[in-house]
Amino acid sequence: MVAGGGPAGCGAAVAAARLGARVLLVEASGCLGGMGTSALVSAWSHMSDGRASVIGGLMLELVEAMYERGHIAPSYDRSFWTTRHNRGLGYDPEGYKRLLDEWCEGAGVEVRLFTKVIDVDADAAEGHVAGVVVHGVDGYAFVAAEAFVDATGDAVLAEACGAPSLRAGRDTERIMPPTLCAVQTGIDYEVFDRGLQQAAVERAIRDGFFSQDDRHVPGLFRSGRDHAIMNAGHVFGMDALDGKSLSAGMRRGRALAAEYTDFFRRYVPGCADITLVATGSLMGVRESRRVVGEYELCYDDYRERRHFHDQIAIYCKQVDIHVYDDSPEEYERYLRSFEERDVLAPGESYGIPYGVLVPLGWSNLWVAGRCASSDVMVNGAIRDQPACVMMGQAAGTAAVQALGSGERADALDTRRLVETLRAHGAHLPQGELHGSMTRRTTGVARPG
Numbered sequence: 001m002v003a004g005g006g007p008a009g010c011g012a013a014v015a016a017a018r019l020g021a022r023v024l025l026v027e028a029s030g031c032l033g034g035m036g037t038s039a040l041v042s043a044w045s046h047m048s049d050g051r052a053s054v055i056g057g058l059m060l061e062l063v064e065a066m067y068e069r070g071h072i073a074p075s076y077d078r079s080f081w082t083t084r085h086n087r088g089l090g091y092d093p094e095g096y097k098r099l100l101d102e103w104c105e106g107a108g109v110e111v112r113l114f115t116k117v118i119d120v121d122a123d124a125a126e127g128h129v130a131g132v133v134v135h136g137v138d139g140y141a142f143v144a145a146e147a148f149v150d151a152t153g154d155a156v157l158a159e160a161c162g163a164p165s166l167r168a169g170r171d172t173e174r175i176m177p178p179t180l181c182a183v184q185t186g187i188d189y190e191v192f193d194r195g196l197q198q199a200a201v202e203r204a205i206r207d208g209f210f211s212q213d214d215r216h217v218p219g220l221f222r223s224g225r226d227h228a229i230m231n232a233g234h235v236f237g238m239d240a241l242d243g244k245s246l247s248a249g250m251r252r253g254r255a256l257a258a259e260y261t262d263f264f265r266r267y268v269p270g271c272a273d274i275t276l277v278a279t280g281s282l283m284g285v286r287e288s289r290r291v292v293g294e295y296e297l298c299y300d301d302y303r304e305r306r307h308f309h310d311q312i313a314i315y316c317k318q319v320d321i322h323v324y325d326d327s328p329e330e331y332e333r334y335l336r337s338f339e340e341r342d343v344l345a346p347g348e349s350y351g352i353p354y355g356v357l358v359p360l361g362w363s364n365l366w367v368a369g370r371c372a373s374s375d376v377m378v379n380g381a382i383r384d385q386p387a388c389v390m391m392g393q394a395a396g397t398a399a400v401q402a403l404g405s406g407e408r409a410d411a412l413d414t415r416r417l418v419e420t421l422r423a424h425g426a427h428l429p430q431g432e433l434h435g436s437m438t439r440r441t442t443g444v445a446r447p448g
């Protein structure tokens with residue numbers, strides 16, 4: 001049973017189904033893809049360390065299929081996931097939706113759209129989940145299963161189970177602001193130059209144009225021949241886990257999308273005819289809840305570019321902590337982060353070990369994607385979609401291994417897991433393998 005059909009959930013469901021499991025994938029919205037489709041964040045961050053590709057397995061399959069189908073934006077070629085350093089690419093969200101439909105159907109995954117996990121039957125002392133309560137167009141249902149993957153982004157299932165978690169704004173000082181992204185059309189790409197955008201932002205701030213003086217504007221990213229996604233307008237102070245705050249945030253996000261459309265039209269060459277087509281139906285949430293896992297991938301690991309014997313993926317995106325407010329000091333702090341060791345040099349990458357997928361002390365529950373176990377800084381690196389797909393593939397593969405062998409999630413033979421992932425295309429270059437997982441050494445009491 002996989003909760004959430006974003007990049008992590010689709011990766012988990014397809015991996016498990018291809019290994020022979022009977023899989024139900026429950027998705028709250030009307031399509032698969034999560035932030036990549038419903039939130040219109042239609043871009044994949046870094047997939048190459050500048051020398052070679054760091055992705056493999058299902059993620060490589062996805063990007064190749066999107067490319068073959070013409071759903072990768074013009075100007076991006078294979079070098080963007082094989083050899084280019086520090087580059088992402090934009091894709092067409094509609095093409096991605098259909099590919100994910102076919103992908104899940106082809107693997108035999110049973111997909112339930114408009115269906116939400118709302119409760120669980122779980123024994124927190126034993127670390128065991130018996131089933132989940134879902135609500136969809138048919139009403140309520142109890143779904144019993146043997147293994148569960150939480151890929152909801154917000155760790156909804158794990159939280160309902162009573163698994164330990166960290167909530168942004170409660171367990172952290174501040175919440176990284178979300179952005180309601182949008183699709184734009186009418187841009188003249190012969191004229192538009194992203195390099196001119198920041199000077200335009202500064203000019204508009206001097207003119208008193210904006211309702212907030214936010215200097216950090218990621219901006220427009222081409223996602224197809226005639227369309228681009230707009231990632232602009234931080235919704236400061238919003239809490240994605242608070243219904244009232246989220247609702248107000250969506251209203252504010254839509255107002256900001258209109259405001260930034262006007263900004264591009266007035267201040268940025270090539271955007272005179274820009275037209276706002278649609279805003280996302282989901283808020284673009286960067287930070288909400290992360291589980292406390294058997295391992296927490298932390299900033300020191302990242303800075304050391306640490307690799308692990310039990311890593312289930314390697315990745316190369318830099319830490320990306322957006323401004324927390326619209327003060328000039330915050331923008332300075334943001335800019336400085338790119339001058340320090342946060343940016344990876346060509347050939348550098350870091351490992352994501354298995355333990356980030358396992359809530360501390362749980363036997364048949366995994367998490368994957370944005371809600372996996374890391375500190376805030378590293379979350380700002382591995383929350384990106386390629387890493388989420390790879391974590392999902394690993395969680396789905398681990399669940400099937402556990403079903404077959406009777407192993408617990410928190411005591412899984414990681415040597416076997418890595419070997420199975422490699423056999424299914426994962427790029428895992430570590431040398432010697434061990435059966436036991438890398439665990440956290442300090443800090444948190446084990447449940448039960």
Ligand SMILES: Cc1cc2nc3c(=O)[nH]c(=O)nc-3n(C[C@H](O)[C@H](O)[C@H](O)COP(=O)(O)OP(=O)(O)OC[C@H]3O[C@@H](n4cnc5c(N)ncnc54)[C@H](O)[C@@H]3O)c2cc1C
Pocket residue numbers: 003004005006007008009026027028029032033034035036038041043044045046088115116117118151152153154156178179180181231283284285286368369370371383384385386388
């Ligand atoms: C503004 C913004 C810009 C970004 N830019 C990039 C970028 O350029 N490149 C990149 O690679 N990444 C980018 N990211 C990061 C990336 O898009 C997300 O972190 C990633 O999609 C997380 O994947 P996920 O599968 O963990 O969760 P999500 O994509 O959030 O998917 C979770 C899914 O679970 C569903 N769900 C939630 N609750 C329930 C429930 N109770 N029951 C059933 N289903 C549920 C949701 O509807 C959703 O479909 C960006 C993120 C944001 C917010």
